[in-house]
Amino acid sequence: VSFVGGIDLCDGRYDTPDHPLFKTLDTIHHNDFHQPNFTGSSIAKGGPREPWHDIHCRLEGPVAWDVLKNFEQRWMKQVGKDFIFPSNKLDEIIIRATPITSSQDPETWNVQLFRSIDGAAASDFPENPEDAAQVGLVSGKDSTIDRSIQDAYINAIRRAKNFIYIE
Known part of the structure; x- marks a missing residue:
């Protein structure tokens, strides 16, 4: 969660x-x-x-782990690893919940996490442009950028048939 x-x-x-x-x-x-x-x-x-x-x-389910990873990347960049419990150790202390809904349940939603951030604000961004591209990041002059919000907007606009509401 x-x-x-x-x-x-x-x-x-x-x-x-x-x-x-x-x-x-x-x-x-x-x-x-x-x-x-x-x-x-x-x-x-x-x-x-x-x-x-x-x-x-x-948020519940796999997307919650994406939120944790985002928090951890930001925290590590600003504070460092001395003051955070590493997420790769969470399996030792957390009992993962089993899904209680099925993909056929109308109450089940598909969720994607988007963010707009660069390597100056988050740790663990690949420095090599080819490695960055493989994980969906964009490399510029001395910078690696996650522009998934921009990409999601562009995708939604291209898929819209008549109208689109973006807030």
Whole structure:
């Protein structure tokens, strides 16, 4: 099990499902105003406030291991291996759950994890361009990049028959 996204506790990020722009400036958003998109906007000038939409989810199954690997790569790059339990040792302490749904169950979803990151922010990226290409990474000048988000958008756009919604 892993959790991704959401829980953004920064100023200016509290919102409700109504996403009000003006009517809450004197109440719940009075001390939580943020608007970088309109120069000079403020509560004193009547807004508008920037609406915020935050998404998070719980992932189960093999994709949870991908989330762990992503966390581990980022942690190792920033902190080093002295302060992390290596994921290759997890098999010694974790009992893996058996799937409780079948591929025929309509409640079962297929999940892919995409990210946008480079070797400056994550460890274990291949330095050799050929090795990077074999694992779906792109090599540039002194940089190796995971652009799976960009590739997923391009794939979705190319597969769309009439319309596509991307948020």
